[in-house]
Amino acid sequence: MKDNAVLRVVTKIIVPVILVFSLYVQFHGDYGPGGGFQAGVIFAAGFILYALVFGVEAIERVFSAATLRIMTALGLLLFAGVGFWSLIGGERYLDYDAFAQEPLVGQHVGIFLVELGVGITVAAVMITVFVAFAGRTSD
Amino acid sequence: MIEVVTVILFGMLAVTAIAAIRLHDLFAVVMMFSIYSLLAAAVFVAMDAVDVAFTEAAVGVGISTVLMLATIGLVGRHEKRPAHRPGLPLAVVTLTGMVLVYGTLDMPRFGDPLAPIHQHVAPHYLQDSPVEIGIPNAVTGVLASYRGYDTLGELTVIFTAGIGVLALLGIRRRKRGES
Structure with a gap:
């Protein structure tokens, strides 16, 4: 599909938008729909779209x-x-109140980190x- | 009004499912599955489950379609003629479907506020999460904080699935002469 000019140009325009949108979904999950899982899938979809047009080798240049x-x-x-961090802080496992003076701030920090972990693993x-x-297909 | 939309969407779901069964070109079947997922996502939106719809649109329409296309690239795009008669599988599926429908007769109506699931922990989550968690999206609060254990378990499932695919299909081998 590398030789099709339309696919090539559209992919190059749309992939950055997909990646930025995935970051928005990741970090805006507290306020709107979305979260780590959806963000990870969208992030991966951006790279998969690029690989469909430019070949699987293109992914390996970024993610070996x-x-x-x-x-x-x-x-x-x-x-x-x-979870273990909150144990050290004297709370129960995965109770984020211990991460800051203010429990609500601690909840924010905990949810942010946990969603980030979800996003990284799902995307990978x-x-x-x-x-x-x-x-395997291309061999 | 929303009932009309839901009925139309369910009708289109049924048509897409029948079309996917009738078609023999696997490429077209994969496209039907993709449309089916998109319609399912629309049904979830009609039911106000936007987070679920989001996941269905990203995973069902996007990733799984691409994976099925990659599989077709490996196995060829035309369905092989089955060696067995369709009678027994059809009977099994019909019977299972009827049992499942019979099972739904006991269930509370959709959106019934008196249903047990809306009486257990849900009121606590919805009323107290602004005070206890402090983020506007209650779904994220439930998934990441109240139900952190479950989400950790789900992530472990995804992790295990990834490890399983790596173990079965392996890291891509470089062609001879490249390395």
């Missing part, structure tokens, strides 16, 4: 297989780590699955 594996584990570790898993499938 090792980077994807690290990201997959990192998001889950961040989520679980936030979606891209990994796509690369695993599409990489």
Whole structure:
């Protein structure tokens, strides 16, 4: 699909918009619909669209297989780590009140970190699955 | 008014499902599945479940369509003629469907405020989350804070799925001569 000028141009215009929108969904999930899961999927969709037009190798220039594996584990570790952080702060597991003087601020910090962890792992898993499938097709 | 929209959307869902069964070109079937997911997302919006609709639109329409297309690239786009007769599977599916419909007869009506699910923890979440969590979207408050354990479990499921795909399909092998 690399030779189709329309696909190439439209993809290059639309991919940055998709990525920025995914960040909006990630960090605006407290106020509107959305959150880490949707943001991770949209983020991955941006890269998958690019890879559909320019080839799977294009993804590997940004996310190598090792980077994807690290990201997959990192998001889950961040989520679980936030739980242990609240244990250290003297609260129950995944109770975010301990993260700041003001419990509401602590809740904000906790939700932000947890959603970030969800987003990282979901994006990495979606891209990994796509690369695993599409990489076999092109051989 | 919203009932009319819901009925039309459900009708289109049924038409899309029947079309997906009747078609034999798998490429067209995948497109039907994608349209089905988009209609399902619209149904969720009509039911005021925007977060669920968002997920359905992103995962059902986007990612899973691409994955099914990638699978078609591996297995070919035409359906093989089944070796067995459709009678027994059709009977099983019809019977299961009838049992499921029978099961819904006991359920409370959609949106019934007296339904048990709206009497348990939901009022607490909806009324107290502005004070206890302090963020406007109650869905995010429930998912990330009240039900943090469940979300951690879901993320572990996604993590495990990713590991499983890696274990089965492997990291992409470089062609000989490249490395």
